[in-house]
Amino acid sequence: MFPVLHNEPLAPQLHRMVIRAPRIAAARKAGQFVMVRADQGEERIPLTIGDADAEQGTITLYIQANGSSTRRIVATPAGGTLRDIAGPLGMATEIENWGRVACVGGGVGTAVLYPMAKALAAAGNNITTVIGGRSDQYIILAEELADFSDQVKITTEDGSLGRQGFVTAELESLIADPGTTPQAVFAVGPVPMMRAVAEQTRPHGIKTVVSLNPIMIDGTGMCGGCRVEVNGEPLFACVDGPEFDGHAVNFSVLADRLTMYERHDGPCRLA
Amino acid sequence: MTTSLSNKERLEIPRGKMPAQDPEKRSRNFREVNLGLDLHAARLEAQRCLDCRTRPCVDGCPVGVAIPEFITALADGNLPTAAKALQQHNALPAICGRVCPQESQCEARCVRAVKGKPVAIGHLERFVADWALQRDVSDNAPRVPESGKKVAVAGCGPAGLTVAGELVRLGHEVTIFEALHDTGGVLRYGIPEFRLPKRIIDIEVARLTRQGVQIECNVIIGKTLSLEQLRRDYDAVYIANGAGLPMMLGIPGENLKGVYAANEYLTRVNLMGAGQNIEATTPIIKGKKVAVIGGGNTAMDCVRTARRLGADKALIVYRRGETEMPARIEEVHHAKEEGIEFVLLTSPLAVLGDEKGWVTALRCQKMELGDADESGRRRPMPVEGGEYDLEVDVVFNALGTRANPLLTATAPDLKLNRWGNIESDENGATSLPGVFAGGDIVRGGATVILAKGDGKQGAAAIDSYLRQKE
Numbered sequence: 175m176f177p178v179l180h181n182e183p184l185a186p187q188l189h190r191m192v193i194r195a196p197r198i199a200a201a202r203k204a205g206q207f208v209m210v211r212a213d214q215g216e217e218r219i220p221l222t223i224g225d226a227d228a229e230q231g232t233i234t235l236y237i238q239a240n241g242s243s244t245r246r247i248v249a250t251p252a253g254g255t256l257r258d259i260a261g262p263l264g265m266a267t268e269i270e271n272w273g274r275v276a277c278v279g280g281g282v283g284t285a286v287l288y289p290m291a292k293a294l295a296a297a298g299n300n301i302t303t304v305i306g307g308r309s310d311q312y313i314i315l316a317e318e319l320a321d322f323s324d325q326v327k328i329t330t331e332d333g334s335l336g337r338q339g340f341v342t343a344e345l346e347s348l349i350a351d352p353g354t355t356p357q358a359v360f361a362v363g364p365v366p367m368m369r370a371v372a373e374q375t376r377p378h379g380i381k382t383v384v385s386l387n388p389i390m391i392d393g394t395g396m397c398g399g400c401r402v403e404v405n406g407e408p409l410f411a412c413v414d415g416p417e418f419d420g421h422a423v424n425f426s427v428l429a430d431r432l433t434m435y436e437r438h439d440g441p442c443r444l445a
Numbered sequence: 446m447t448t449s450l451s452n453k454e455r456l457e458i459p460r461g462k463m464p465a466q467d468p469e470k471r472s473r474n475f476r477e478v479n480l481g482l483d484l485h486a487a488r489l490e491a492q493r494c495l496d497c498r499t500r501p502c503v504d505g506c507p508v509g510v511a512i513p514e515f516i517t518a519l520a521d522g523n524l525p526t527a528a529k530a531l532q533q534h535n536a537l538p539a540i541c542g543r544v545c546p547q548e549s550q551c552e553a554r555c556v557r558a559v560k561g562k563p564v565a566i567g568h569l570e571r572f573v574a575d576w577a578l579q580r581d582v583s584d585n586a587p588r589v590p591e592s593g594k595k596v597a598v599a600g601c602g603p604a605g606l607t608v609a610g611e612l613v614r615l616g617h618e619v620t621i622f623e624a625l626h627d628t629g630g631v632l633r634y635g636i637p638e639f640r641l642p643k644r645i646i647d648i649e650v651a652r653l654t655r656q657g658v659q660i661e662c663n664v665i666i667g668k669t670l671s672l673e674q675l676r677r678d679y680d681a682v683y684i685a686n687g688a689g690l691p692m693m694l695g696i697p698g699e700n701l702k703g704v705y706a707a708n709e710y711l712t713r714v715n716l717m718g719a720g721q722n723i724e725a726t727t728p729i730i731k732g733k734k735v736a737v738i739g740g741g742n743t744a745m746d747c748v749r750t751a752r753r754l755g756a757d758k759a760l761i762v763y764r765r766g767e768t769e770m771p772a773r774i775e776e777v778h779h780a781k782e783e784g785i786e787f788v789l790l791t792s793p794l795a796v797l798g799d800e801k802g803w804v805t806a807l808r809c810q811k812m813e814l815g816d817a818d819e820s821g822r823r824r825p826m827p828v829e830g831g832e833y834d835l836e837v838d839v840v841f842n843a844l845g846t847r848a849n850p851l852l853t854a855t856a857p858d859l860k861l862n863r864w865g866n867i868e869s870d871e872n873g874a875t876s877l878p879g880v881f882a883g884g885d886i887v888r889g890g891a892t893v894i895l896a897k898g899d900g901k902q903g904a905a906a907i908d909s910y911l912r913q914k915e
């Protein structure tokens with residue numbers, strides 16, 4: 175049993191939850207995730223560890239509640255418990271001092287991006303964060319990201335906040351100016367967004383890391399359900415990833431496999 | 446009330462049949478297929494045993510179960526003695542009686558197999574074990590005084606459970622760390638309810654925890670806690686994290702929707718209850734026409750599960766012949782009775798799909814058996830012009846697994862073989878002092894009884910290691 179200490183809505187359907195999980199908090203590195211099962215009979219789903227406090231023994235999750243499992247998790251109030259949390263799983267983000275790094279996040283992907291960006295900043299990188307969403311109320315973690323980013327750029331599809339359009343427009347401007355061209359790009363968001371970013375950086379040979387979100391079940395490398403195609407090879411996102419070289423990922427396979435249970439309960443949001 | 450039959454009389458008793466649920470009915474439910482013998486049938490079967498002095502059957506059992514002893518006690522109607530004799534060498538007989546490949550182990554060596562049918566050792570083992578389970582006559586071997594030593598076990602499958610049970614009996618404090626949210630390993634997430642009811646795993650696990658074994662789920666060694674941490678905090682460590690990573694087909698179309706690795710499908714159904722319990726929220730694709738690629742136990746479990754979830758057409762596609770199938774004979778038998786079709790000497794070439802990415806067919810290649818390969822099995826060779834398509838909507842890959850690198854990748858000093866399995870000596874000792882290993886992580890995909898044999902041997906080795914250390 176894992177006690178929920180805080181649970182607050184940040185944006186429509188997006189919750190931040192702080193949970194007591196001392197061992198995970200102590201072992202966790204940026205880029206890793208946990209498998210959460212709210213209760214008996216519930217699904218196991220992967221969620222990125224947004225932040226952790228080893229001293230307090232807590233982890234922070236950012237959850238977009240659209241489907242049945244995520245809704246069930248965010249319905250657990252502070253004072254309640256989640257039955258099973260296993261982790262930290264996956265490989266940690268490859269942290270280096272690349273120099274200038276662009277961190278690009280879309281939708282709930284921004285929550286997945288947050289710990290990566292924080293760790294990259296701590297390693298001495300100059301960070302430009304670009305976050306996007308449908309409208310201003312979907313822009314999350316802008317202040318938290320501003321704490322360590324050299325600049326934060328915002329795009330919304332309806333123009334209600336920041337530049338109107340997609341994150342790729344901001345990234346294009348960054349790449350076009352030799353004074354701001356990033357040495358590395360980290361992109362997390364819907365599959366079409368990550369694919370678009372990878373296509374943008376490919377001609378310039380800019381290192382591009384994406385965090386993939388295939389459907390998972392065990393998260394420990396046992397079932398093969400999370401397989402993704404990277405460089406034409408099948409890799410397991412839960413043990414080999416979830417971060418991969420954006421130029422080597424077959425995004426079509428990922429996008430397609432994410433629709434496997436679409437009929438089940440609402441559309442997927444990251445994809 | 447000793448039954449004093451002559452050998453001639455014993456030889457005249459025909460091998461009894463295991464009563465089973467009606468195939469038509471059972472192919473629509475998840476209840477256990479085999480119903481178990483009643484006392485009369487069990488004693489009659491037990492009387493077929495000749496109580497051979499040379500005990501060839503025992504040599505066929507990887508853990509050396511006292512077969513003639515438990516069977517003669519059963520024939521005499523002395524069930525407490527039978528149970529004791531059985532449990533002496535096998536801590537989880539209710540499981541082995543159900544899932545051991547008896548036909549290639551104990552029963553293969555039975556003298557009665559020479560001319561006719563072997564004694565149904567597995568069925569008798571199950572009978573005695575179930576009798577004991579109901580009464581909880583766990584052998585009350587006197588516990589030795591507490592040693593004050595602590596042992597950590599990684600993995601709660603048959604190897605981990607066995608090593609833990611033995612070690613608490615030897616007076617050590619034992620904690621099992623399990624990556625998943627539940628116990629049992631493959632026994633729970635792999636082998637379906639209709640072959641091994643989860644109730645039996647629960648009873649066995651409860652018995653171990655009563656004896657003092659501590660089990661912590663949701664702890665992944667190599668991730669939540671490192672092997673180094675365990676070595677620091679415990680006096681010895683046993684690694685029993687099983688096989689992992691399914692092997693991929695490596696054919697076009699493998700990523701289409703409706704292609705499952707067997708482990709994923711079985712986990713969804715067995716561990717998460719998908720398709721089985723109405724309240725379970727884990728989704729699953731129920732095929733109407735399914736093909737399972739492979740010929741082992743995993744393949745049989747998959748195809749029979751799909752059948753129970755409503756497949757009208759359920760096929761086994763295997764590249765060799767039926768006699769080469771590694772699955773237990775009983776499972777092949779049961780599968781056939783349940784209407785599973787066997788497409789033998791057939792290799793998959795590609796999975797075909799529609800424009801939306803869903804499976805529509807499996808492209809196959811007819812094979813014939815050529816010369817024997819290194820393993821002594823005849824190598825399947827493609828038949829010219831033997832290409833054709835099987836119309837299906839779900840394809841399962843049951844090719845087997847590779848070693849799971851999750852733990853070993855974080856322990857660079859631990860010596861592995863070239864397949865990534867942990868190297869250990871006959872006692873289970875690895876290249877790291879105080880670290881022992883057994884089960885599938887050492888052997889590759891093997892059997893429940895071998896995993897348990899390893900656990901038993903490992904416990905003895907850990908015990909002497911700990912006592913030496915004193």
Ligand SMILES: Cc1cc2nc3c(=O)[nH]c(=O)nc-3n(C[C@H](O)[C@H](O)[C@H](O)COP(=O)(O)OP(=O)(O)OC[C@H]3O[C@@H](n4cnc5c(N)ncnc54)[C@H](O)[C@@H]3O)c2cc1C
Nearest residue numbers: 219220221222237238241242243244387388389439442444
């Ligand atoms: C490594 C990783 C990290 C993730 N981190 C986060 C995070 O920090 N915050 C967050 O809100 N979400 C995150 N996700 C996505 C999250 O796991 C899914 O949104 C969730 O499983 C959907 O479950 P549901 O029942 O609420 O949705 P439903 O739409 O009802 O899901 C139906 C089925 O599809 C699967 N599914 C649907 N969409 C996804 C998806 N995008 N990814 C994986 N499985 C999906 C579900 O497991 C379920 O089986 C992450 C995914 C991965 C792989």
Ligand SMILES: Cc1cc2nc3c(=O)[nH]c(=O)nc-3n(C[C@H](O)[C@H](O)[C@H](O)COP(=O)(O)OP(=O)(O)OC[C@H]3O[C@@H](n4cnc5c(N)ncnc54)[C@H](O)[C@@H]3O)c2cc1C
Nearest residue numbers: 600602603604624630631666686687742884885891892893
């Ligand atoms: C579908 C199927 C059917 C089978 N049928 C039969 C049969 O009929 N008869 C037979 O004899 N054999 C059968 N087998 C084979 C048999 O189940 C295995 O050989 C046996 O379970 C191996 O036992 P084990 O203890 O080594 O590992 P497992 O049973 O695999 O258990 C390992 C446990 O360790 C956990 N784990 C993994 N990594 C970690 C980690 N890093 N930290 C903590 N825990 C971890 C796993 O979650 C798992 O619970 C079958 C196998 C399958 C897949």
Ligand code: SF4
Nearest residue numbers: 506510541545550551
């Ligand atoms: S443990 Fe398995 S091999 Fe040994 S006697 Fe029992 S059924 Fe036979």
Ligand code: SF4
Nearest residue numbers: 494495497502555556
């Ligand atoms: S070999 Fe067969 S007949 Fe002989 S003791 Fe063993 S089970 Fe009985």
Ligand code: FES
Nearest residue numbers: 393395397398412
């Ligand atoms: S989720 Fe099962 S192998 Fe990755």
